[in-house]
Amino acid sequence: MLPQSFDVLTERFEKSLRALMQNLGPQLISRAQLGLTPGQFVMLYFIHQEGQCSVSKLAEKMEVAPSGITAMVDRMEKSGFVNRVRDTLDRRVVNIALTVSGEEKLNQVLHVRQQIVQHCLRQLDPDDFASFVCTLESLSSIANATNIGEFAGSLVKER
Numbered sequence: 001m002l003p004q005s006f007d008v009l010t011e012r013f014e015k016s017l018r019a020l021m022q023n024l025g026p027q028l029i030s031r032a033q034l035g036l037t038p039g040q041f042v043m044l045y046f047i048h049q050e051g052q053c054s055v056s057k058l059a060e061k062m063e064v065a066p067s068g069i070t071a072m073v074d075r076m077e078k079s080g081f082v083n084r085v086r087d088t089l090d091r092r093v094v095n096i097a098l099t100v101s102g103e104e105k106l107n108q109v110l111h112v113r114q115q116i117v118q119h120c121l122r123q124l125d126p127d128d129f130a131s132f133v134c135t136l137e138s139l140s141s142i143a144n145a146t147n148i149g150e151f152a153g154s155l156v157k158e159r
Contacts, residue, residue: 024117032116034109043072044081044098044106052085052095081105 021027026038036044039062046061047053055073059066073096076082081102087093098106121129 024113024120028113028116029109032109032112034105034112036105036109039072040076040081041106041109043069043076044102044109047082047096047098048103048106052097054087054093054095058096076102 023031026042029036029038029041042062043058046058050057053061055066055069058073059069062069073082073084077084079101080099082096083099085095085097087095124132
């Protein structure tokens with residue numbers, strides 16, 4: 001493959017990835033009008049994964065300041081999706097847990113999202129889809145194994 005064609009394919013890949021993320025990523029939550037913002041969906045999902053989650057851990061996972069998480073938790077608590085729960089070992093620590101309503105809302109959003117994604121994927125040729133998934137899994141493994149910070153640092157030094 002010629003370097004130019006690799007560059008062109010890389011541009012096409014990046015453009016398609018941006019379009020996919022715009023249409024099937026967090027913005028899908030807003031566009032489907034499911035009663036949650038993308039940030040609220042991500043928060044519910046993280047809490048669901050952890051069972052309970054401290055404000056500081058949520059802030060770290062969502063890459064926002066703890067004060068921003070506190071404001072989001074306040075809104076989610078008013079909506080009945082989460083509760084604040086004192087840690088049994090350290091009463092100073094406040095954990096956030098999903099309510100039954102929060103679990104139901106998360107499951108509703110996940111179901112709708114899955115149906116939309118499947119609708120799009122069913123439009124692909126089955127053989128192309130299978131090949132695409134294998135390639136995507138390979139790319140994911142490569143990205144997971146790459147030390148992005150170190151790699152980016154070496155690129156900056158080259159300039």
